[in-house]
Amino acid sequence: MRGAETPETMQDPSGKPVVTDTTSTILDRAAEAAVRATPDSLATRVRGLSDKTVAWIFIAPTILLLLAINIFPLIWAIQLSFTNYRANRPNEAVKNIGLSNYSRILNDADTWAAMQATAHFVLWTILLQTLIGFTLAYLIDRKFRGHAFWTTIILVPMMLSPAVVGNFWRFLYEPQIGLFAYVISFVTGIPPTEILMLSSVKLAPWAIIIVDTWMWTPYVMLICLAGLRSIPDYIYEAAEVDRASNWRQFWSITLPMALPFIMLAVLFRGIENFKMFDMVNLLTGGGPGSTTEVASITLKREAFEKWRTGFSSAFAIILFVAVFGLANIYVKVLNRVKSR
Amino acid sequence: MKSTLKVSLGLAAGLAASTAMTGASKAEDLTLCWAAWDPANALVELSKDFTAQTGIGMKFEFVPWTNYADRFLNELNSKGKLCDLIIGDSQWIGGSAENGHYVKLNDFFDKEGIKMSDFVDATVVGYSEWPKNTPNYWSLPAFGDVVGWTYRKDWFAKPEIQAAFKEKYGRDLAVPATFAELKDIAEFFQNREIDGKKVYGASIYTERGSEGVTMGVMDVLYSYGFKYDNPDKPYDMEGFVNSDKSVAGLEFYKSLYDCCTPPGASNSYMGEGIDAFKSGQVALHMNFAFTWPGLQKDESVGGDKVGFFANPAGPDGEKFAQLGGQGISVVSYSDNQDAALQYIKWFATTDVQKKWWSLGGFSCLKAVVEDPTFEASQPYAKTFLDSMAIVKDFWAEPSYASLLQASQKRFHDYVVAGQGTAKEALDGLVADWTEVFKDDGKI
Numbered sequence: 046m047r048g049a050e051t052p053e054t055m056q057d058p059s060g061k062p063v064v065t066d067t068t069s070t071i072l073d074r075a076a077e078a079a080v081r082a083t084p085d086s087l088a089t090r091v092r093g094l095s096d097k098t099v100a101w102i103f104i105a106p107t108i109l110l111l112l113a114i115n116i117f118p119l120i121w122a123i124q125l126s127f128t129n130y131r132a133n134r135p136n137e138a139v140k141n142i143g144l145s146n147y148s149r150i151l152n153d154a155d156t157w158a159a160m161q162a163t164a165h166f167v168l169w170t171i172l173l174q175t176l177i178g179f180t181l182a183y184l185i186d187r188k189f190r191g192h193a194f195w196t197t198i199i200l201v202p203m204m205l206s207p208a209v210v211g212n213f214w215r216f217l218y219e220p221q222i223g224l225f226a227y228v229i230s231f232v233t234g235i236p237p238t239e240i241l242m243l244s245s246v247k248l249a250p251w252a253i254i255i256v257d258t259w260m261w262t263p264y265v266m267l268i269c270l271a272g273l274r275s276i277p278d279y280i281y282e283a284a285e286v287d288r289a290s291n292w293r294q295f296w297s298i299t300l301p302m303a304l305p306f307i308m309l310a311v312l313f314r315g316i317e318n319f320k321m322f323d324m325v326n327l328l329t330g331g332g333p334g335s336t337t338e339v340a341s342i343t344l345k346r347e348a349f350e351k352w353r354t355g356f357s358s359a360f361a362i363i364l365f366v367a368v369f370g371l372a373n374i375y376v377k378v379l380n381r382v383k384s385r
Numbered sequence: 386m387k388s389t390l391k392v393s394l395g396l397a398a399g400l401a402a403s404t405a406m407t408g409a410s411k412a413e414d415l416t417l418c419w420a421a422w423d424p425a426n427a428l429v430e431l432s433k434d435f436t437a438q439t440g441i442g443m444k445f446e447f448v449p450w451t452n453y454a455d456r457f458l459n460e461l462n463s464k465g466k467l468c469d470l471i472i473g474d475s476q477w478i479g480g481s482a483e484n485g486h487y488v489k490l491n492d493f494f495d496k497e498g499i500k501m502s503d504f505v506d507a508t509v510v511g512y513s514e515w516p517k518n519t520p521n522y523w524s525l526p527a528f529g530d531v532v533g534w535t536y537r538k539d540w541f542a543k544p545e546i547q548a549a550f551k552e553k554y555g556r557d558l559a560v561p562a563t564f565a566e567l568k569d570i571a572e573f574f575q576n577r578e579i580d581g582k583k584v585y586g587a588s589i590y591t592e593r594g595s596e597g598v599t600m601g602v603m604d605v606l607y608s609y610g611f612k613y614d615n616p617d618k619p620y621d622m623e624g625f626v627n628s629d630k631s632v633a634g635l636e637f638y639k640s641l642y643d644c645c646t647p648p649g650a651s652n653s654y655m656g657e658g659i660d661a662f663k664s665g666q667v668a669l670h671m672n673f674a675f676t677w678p679g680l681q682k683d684e685s686v687g688g689d690k691v692g693f694f695a696n697p698a699g700p701d702g703e704k705f706a707q708l709g710g711q712g713i714s715v716v717s718y719s720d721n722q723d724a725a726l727q728y729i730k731w732f733a734t735t736d737v738q739k740k741w742w743s744l745g746g747f748s749c750l751k752a753v754v755e756d757p758t759f760e761a762s763q764p765y766a767k768t769f770l771d772s773m774a775i776v777k778d779f780w781a782e783p784s785y786a787s788l789l790q791a792s793q794k795r796f797h798d799y800v801v802a803g804q805g806t807a808k809e810a811l812d813g814l815v816a817d818w819t820e821v822f823k824d825d826g827k828i
Contacts, residue, residue, distance in 0.1 A: 129824075133462045134484055134783065155794075220648040221666075244651035246802050332593040333651050334802025335794060349455055351787040352462075 119365075126359035133352035146359035156360070158335060159343040165250055166257070166325075166339055167318045171311055173258045178265025179307060183299075185266070186273045196270075203263040211327025214256045218242040218328075243329055246336050253325050253337055257318065265310040272306025273299065305383045312375055319368050340364055413724045414442040418457055418468035419711075421447035423679055424528055427744035434740070435731050441724050450655065451595060458786075461486040461716070469719040470728060472527050472711045475511045480783035481714065482515035487523040488715040493726055494522060499733050505529060507776045508749040512712030517781065524712025525729050526749035528675070531772040532604040532707040534567075535662060535670045535680055536560070538692035540579055549573075560694045564605060564637060567669065567697050571645035574668035586645030587669035588661040589638075591801055592654035598800060599779065599792045600654075601671060602638050604707035607777045608699030609634025620822045627811035634699065635807040639800045651801045662686060673709040674772065677765040678745045693768040696775065708776035710747070784821050791817035 094102075126146055130139045150156050181199060185192050202210070217225040226237035242252040276298065284294050322341040325331070331338035331346075344364065348357035417432070419425050425447045432443040446467060448456045454474065460467055461481060473481060481487045490513075494501065501509045501522060508526035515523055540546055541558050550558035554569055561567040571586030578584070590601025603611070610630030615621035625631075647666050650657065655672055659679070662670040663686055681687050696706040713732065715725040731737060738750040742762070747769065748754060760767045780788045792814055799810035822828045 133458060133480060133786070135462065135464070136484055218649075238648040241649055241651070244649050244801070246804075326594075330592075330594040330652060332797055332801060334593075334798035334804055336802055346790055349459075351790050352458075353787070 122358040122361055125355050126362050128355040130355040130358075131352045132354045142355070146356045147363070149356070150360050150363060155335070156343065159338050159340045162250070162335075162337060163319060163321075163339040163341075166254060166321065166337075167315060169254045170257045170261070170318050171314055173254065174262045174265045174314055175307060175311055177258065178262045178310065179269045179303075181262065181266040182269035182273055185270060199266060200263045202260045205260070207260070207323045208327060210256060210260050211324045214252075214259075215243065215328055218252055220244075244333055246333055249329050249333055249337050253328055256324060256328060257321070260324070261314060261317075265314060268306050268310040268313075269303060272303035275306075276302045301385075305379060308375075308379045308382060312372065312379065315375070316368060316372060319364075413721055414444055415469045415721055415724050415728060416444045416446055416467060417470040417472070417713075417728075418446040418448075418460070419472040420453045421449045422675065424675055424746050427741070427746045430744055431737065431741055431746065432728075434737070435728060438731070439724075439727060441727065443728075454595065454786075461718075464718045466716075466718050466720060468716045469721045469725045470713055471716055472713050473524070474711055475708060476779055476781045476785040476789070478512065478515045478523055478712070479781045479785060482521070482523045483783045485717055488717050488722060488726075490522045490525065490715070490729070491520070493729075497730050497733075499525070499730070503751055504749045505751060505754060505773055507708065507773060508710065508712075511708045511776065511778050511781075512710060512749075515781070524714035525733055526710075527713035527732070528710050529747040529749040529754075529769070529773055530673045530675050530709030530711075531769070531776050532600060532671060532709065533674055533677075533696065533768055533772045534694050535672065535677065536692050536694065537665075537668050537686070537690060539690040540574070540584075540668055541692070543579075546579070560692065561697045563697050564608065564699055568637070568641055568645065571641060571669055575645045582665065584665065585647040585661075585667050587641065587671065588650065588653060588658045588667045589641060589646060589671045590654055590658070591642060591646070591650060591797070592652050592657075593793060593797045593801070594652075595654070596779075596789055596793065597652075597654035598796045599789055600707050600709075602635060602792075602796045602800065603777075603779060604671065604696065605638050605641075605699075606631055606634040607705030607707070608696060608703050609637065610699065610701060610703060613780065620819075620828050622815045622818055626815050626818070627808065630699075630701075631811055632807045635796070635799065635811060639803075639807065642800050674747060674765070674769050675709070677769070678763070681764055691764075693765040695768050695771040705775050705777045706772045708778040710749075782822075782825070782827075784825050787821045788818055791821065 127141055127143060128139050129142050131137065185196050185199075214225075217223045220226050220238045220241055223237070223242075225242065226240040229235065229240050230237040240248075242248050280298055280302075281294060284298060289297065320341050321339055322345065325337055325339055326342060326345075329337040331342045340360075344357055344360050347353050347360060417428070419428070425445070429443075429445055435441065436443055454477075457468070457471060457473065458477070459465075461471075461473075462484075471487075473487075478487075482489075493499075501513065501520075504513075504526045508529050509522075510517055512526045513522045513524045515521055547558050550556075550570075550573055553573065558570065558573075561570055567587075573586070574584055575586040576583060590597040590604075592598055610628065611634055612625040612628070612631075613622065614625055646653075647661055650661070653661070655676065658670055658672045659676055661667045662672075662680060663683055665686060677693060680691050683691075696704055698704045713729060715722055715729065719725055732741075733750075735750065735752045738748040738753045742748040742753050742759075753759065754770060754773075760770065779785065782788065795810045795814045795817065798804045799807060805813075819828060
């Protein structure tokens with residue numbers, strides 16, 4: 046009924062009347078004018094549409110786009126996963142081979158080795174990023190002098206392209222000229238040429254964890270910071286009145302209230318790192334040997350180097366189901382935590 | 386008035402004709418696809434003559450080696466029209482012939498009088514024939530290449546180095562005749578200080594992603610007695626791929642990697658090798674011959690400082706080398722096949738091949754490489770000829786990519802990551818390759 050309100054009339058210093066209409070009233074009037082200007086038949090037709098229909102009209106283009114670029118390829122990949130199809134042999138007959146691709150993948154030691162490498166990478170990066178990210182967020186939230194400047198500095202790695210990060214860390218890790226090797230050498234006394242971060246089977250998995258942690262901890266920090274800032278001050282004030290110690294406040298207020306945000310950050314980083322490709326590919330290419338060959342690198346090799354399209358489709362479906370399933374379970378836990 | 390009209394009509398006709406011709410030549414512009422490397426620049430220069438002679442413009446699509454196979458095999462598999470001509474890797478020939486990517490050139494060669502016997506035999510088998518050793522030609526040998534070695538001639542010539550080497554090994558420091566000698570030299574130089582700088586023994590192929598470690602390992606294994614399969618029973622690999630001799634060869638390669646490469650050289654291929662040699666890090670350098678003109682010209686390590694030698698012999702005196710190089714083919718999806726064939730005809734002529742060599746392209750035409758002046762034409766020319774005489778190539782089957790990826794994994798796992806034994810690596814390779822051939826229905 047706001048549109049029916051009469052505009053308030055005031056006078057300007059010269060005494061002329063000035064209409065001080067509210068914004069919503071102007072919009073309502075404009076809408077009415079638009080309806081009046083619309084030909085009767087169309088207006089009737091538009092008015093005849095239900096809200097649900099209008100909603101469908103608005104989301105239809107998005108749904109169509111999603112169907113075309115997400116759902117259709119997914120269904121096609123599922124179909125291909127039951128065949129021996131190879132994209133590099135267009136003239137060869139495509140045979141249906143049932144669950145053969147799935148059984149080969151699940152019984153393949155190399156696939157499990159890739160899954161282990163992925164799990165090692167995902168678990169350690171999440172652990173380190175959450176710990177360091179939350180700690181940084183906690184410190185930044187103290188609002189010390191220059192905290193805005195340091196926040197910006199901390200965020201820089203996250204703003205870089207993974208390709209750039211991969212390339213320059215490759216140089217940093219270089220045992221003959223790399224800064225990283227020299228710093229470690231300076232601290233430990235080990236000659237830099239013996240610090241083979243990308244060539245050593247023991248060190249290479251940690252080399253990629255270090256880079257990913259360096260790059261994405263700021264992201265976790267940002268989410269945690271949002272969580273910390275969302276905690277109302279009066280809760281802490283009440284705790285102060287109750288003479289709760291800082292330690293007690295942290296465990297009873299800060300951590301539980303920031304937990305949904307931390308879990309959200311873990312979910313995002315978990316999904317992202319499960320499909321990590323670019324940075325690992327640039328840093329180690331999966332080597333030395335197959336030490337850092339995470340699932341996405343194996344998948345790329347099967348799909349675009351060996352051209353086993355059917356096989357790689359099955360592998361992609363298995364990965365999709367694994368991520369989707371784990372993410373769903375996680376989201377349910379997250380919702381339970383939020384509702385507490 | 387009449388003459389003015391005639392002149393006007395003439396001008397109009399000339400203008401129309403020139404416009405039409407421009408349109409026609411644009412329609413016939415050819416796109417040639419190849420790797421982005423020094424020889425490609427030489428080909429751009431060479432192709433200007435083709436455009437001048439025929440009026441057909443040339444465009445080039447060059448992709449770095451690391452993405453070369455991915456990019457162009459994708460293009461061919463999707464029946465793309467980007468490339469009219471392609472200089473594809475030698476191992477692509479089986480797949481490209483069987484999947485219809487390349488135009489078969491037999492009739493064209495017969496019609497134009499191009500004889501395959503005019504080209505170096507190994508390059509015809511390696512780059513043009515499918516099935517191998519049959520007269521079915523899918524490309525014209527375009528760029529001969531082979532793995533060989535460069536060494537620091539100036540370091541070898543230093544009296545104090547020579548004396549130290551003789552004292553340690555009881556022989557003169559010279560170009561190695563066997564792989565065992567090569568390792569001695571690499572060990573000798575490893576961590577040695579020369580001109581106030583620490584240097585290393587050898588740069589060898591260890592790259593994991595594309596084909597590097599396989600090219601390096603195979604280059605050594607052939608001379609140790611490795612065979613792909615039973616000569617009397619194709620695809621029967623047990624006891625050939627994983628023979629005792631092959632195991633010894635693989636163990637040798639690992640020992641060379643462990644003892645004598647620069648720190649961190651665990652993912653080294655052509656580019657990294659060039660960098661290691663040019664920056665004065667290594668005494669010996671394994672690489673394809675295409676790198677030699679650039680190294681020869683290099684200001685800091687070229688000229689008299691660099692020497693070249695073909696693969697040394699294995700324990701039984703056998704000498705083989707890994708074939709590189711490519712042939713030039715007409716893409717069957719091209720709309721400009723006639724013009725593309727015209728380019729191949731032009732490229733096959735002796736004068737063009739001579740100029741190709743002079744610009745840095747490694748010609749495969751016998752008239753060029755068997756010319757009496759050839760050996761003296763460049764410091765590396767004789768090594769190139771010696772190496773081309775002992776080449777062997779990796780599988781060129783349609784499944785070469787799967788076969789290559791299997792060997793990349795097995796070799797890198799053993800040589801660089803040190804996992805398992807050489808015997809286990811080669812046994813595993815036999816199992817992987819057998820599975821590939823079973824999938825293909827060849828076993």
